[in-house]
Amino acid sequence: MTSLDSASRDGKSGQSSASSFVQISMNFNTSIYSNAITPLALHFSISEQAARVGQMIFLVAYAFGSELWAPWSEELGRYPVMQLSLSLVNLWQIPCALARNYHTIVIGRFFGGLSSAGGSVTLGMIADMWEPDDQQFAVAFIVLSSVAGSVIAPIVGGFMEFYLDWRWNFWGQLIFGAATQLAHLLFVPETRTTILLDREAKRRRRAGETNIYGPSEIDGAGITMRDVAIIWARPFSMFVREPIVFCLSLLSGFSDALIFTFLDSYDFVYAQWGFSLIQIGLAFIPILIGYFIGYISFLPVMIKHRKIHRRNPNTLEPESRLWWLLFTAPLETIGLFGFAWTSLGPPQVHWIAPMIFSLLIAVANYCIYMATIDYMVASYGPYSASATGGNALARDFLAGIAAMYSTPLYESIGNKYQLEWPSTILAIVSFIVTVPIYVFYWKGPIIREKSKFAKTLATDRKARNIRQMGEKNRSNMGQTSESQLSQSSGLIYGVNSKHGIH
Structure with missing residues (x-):
């Protein structure tokens, strides 16, 4: 393994680690609420069963929300979609923490769950970053972070319920979520290949290579509402x-x-x-x-x-x-x-x-x-x-x-x-x-x-x-051609018509 390969692998490992915090944070939010059920019931004079609606509605909304975010990450890129999701999830913690009635908490939990992109986007990022041979290891780590988040919450939640007011249940989610969003902002770049190739095509056109286009530019208008409906239904x-x-x-x-x-x-x-x-x-x-x-x-x-x-x-x-x-x-x-x-x-x-x-x-x-x-x-x-x-x-x-x-x-x-x-x-x-x-x-x-x-x-x-297997055999025989090298770089140069970066 060359030093360049090692640096690339280390970079991907760091990005995967930062992505894992997203999964921990999202699953932390689903579980930590259980430690607020009894305090909420006492504060708002409702039954504990009614207080559990806040946990139920977050999870059900999360189930559908993660599906709603996925197609947009394919079209607009993983990075902006995840940042928007994290921002909205964090934002909806504020009305919950400041709530003067239980209805506000239910509404905040619903939209917080619906705003959660979750594993649908995170696994897409992992698929973008890792080759098939190593992808399984990265997926295993992300799965670990997902399940761990749901258990770390009650471990921490016991201390929060004992020592702090119920509002800190939501302030705690906000603090953890903000730290997670900052880590994602600083350490996880855009990983969606089509977005990266579109950017590279635009950069090269500005440099004078006028016949270079990205895949989204070749496809035309991009995703339509009909496409989104099909993707959501699948x-x-x-x-x-x-x-x-x-x-x-x-x-x-x-x-x-x-x-x-x-x-x-x-x-x-x-x-x-x-x-x-x-x-x-x-x-x-x-x-x-x-x-x-x-x-x-x-x-x-x-x-x-x-x-x-x-x-x-x-x-x-x-x-x-x-x-x-x-x-x-x-x-x-x-x-x-x-x-x-x-x-x-x-x-x-x-x-x-x-x-x-x-x-x-x-x-x-x-x-x-x-x-x-x-x-x-x-x-x-x-x-x-x-x-x-x-x-x-x-x-x-x-x-x-x-x-x-x-x-x-x-x-x-x-x-x-x-x-x-x-x-x-x-x-x-x-x-x-x-x-x-x-x-x-x-x-x-x-x-x-x-x-x-x-x-x-x-x-x-x-x-x-x-x-x-055929390409591997040819490579072993030293028969790598100029065209193969060009394709391996992902660049196809246009002559008289639009050609793309794939």
Whole structure:
């Protein structure tokens, strides 16, 4: 590796790290609100169930908001869209913090969620920056930051709820969001290739090369409202019509909803051991540790896949992305059953027992999120933004619904084992939703053959891989031509007509 390659890789790593703070901040906003529910209920004289509407509406709006922002990042660039999103999210924290009635908070939370670009734009930035061989590692890191943000919030939130007024719940989101926006402003440049090439074309025309044009300039007017409507509709269409997207999104969404169910169940479970607000928050640390274990466990698998892909790109089918999940997905069911029946409380069970099982759930949750996104990207290629959009839609929407049912769930089922049966029911559901993983691993190629999106990509992938292998062989033989060098720079010079930078 040359010093230039090393510098480029270091720069991308720094930009990816700054982007990860965006994910942490966005998910922090979704979870930290739970620590304001009781104070809000007391301050505005409403029920705690009514106070949970603020959490639910943010998550549901976030589910749709991330889809609404995505097409604009393709047309206008990642950088301005993300900056606008972060600005609006931060702006909507102010009326919440200054609210004199609860309606203001609900409205502020709704528009704050709708303003959140989230992973749809962040993953696009990662795809822009990294080559396919390294992209999987960057995606894994972004996924880690996403799930970590939702758990860091209750850890910090316990201290905030204990020591500070409820308004600091929103001021805290604003401070964290402003710091995140500043980091993005300073360290993450524009990454969208078409935008960069348009800028380069304009620069060269100013320098006298009049026949150089960018891709957007060649395409003409750019995206139309009809195009936007089609793009916005595609994630929802794929979610309903594509079995892979539907089943794996439900699995991923259910796993995410578990975390938000935990936010409420922990109060009941650990109160049996006399935990304070701060101690209940600290009880989420095992989940955070579980996420890191899940992330680390994926690294050897990704390294192996990269080596195989470099030897022969045609060797790995998209289903290979699910291999590690075959072993880690059952940890969710095991963890839920274990968490359920170690929630009996003292003197039968020590408090460390449910924490151990929550760690197993976290390992599974990370692996499910990572593997489902990775598999969809590999299966749908150019349509992966829409496919993963369905994933994000399911995760945030189901998490929003969970914010409303979780407390009644742990208050209303059974008499003797009121805390144990709800988690047992969740364990049974988790077993059902993990079954499709094994179906797709063994029968995925047959299922993809019936998908117009995946089938088209499979044909294109084979043709591209054959072409890449041929180019690699020619390169090894020292037959790199002048035309190849010109194409590798991404520049095509016009003569008598408009030509573009691709």
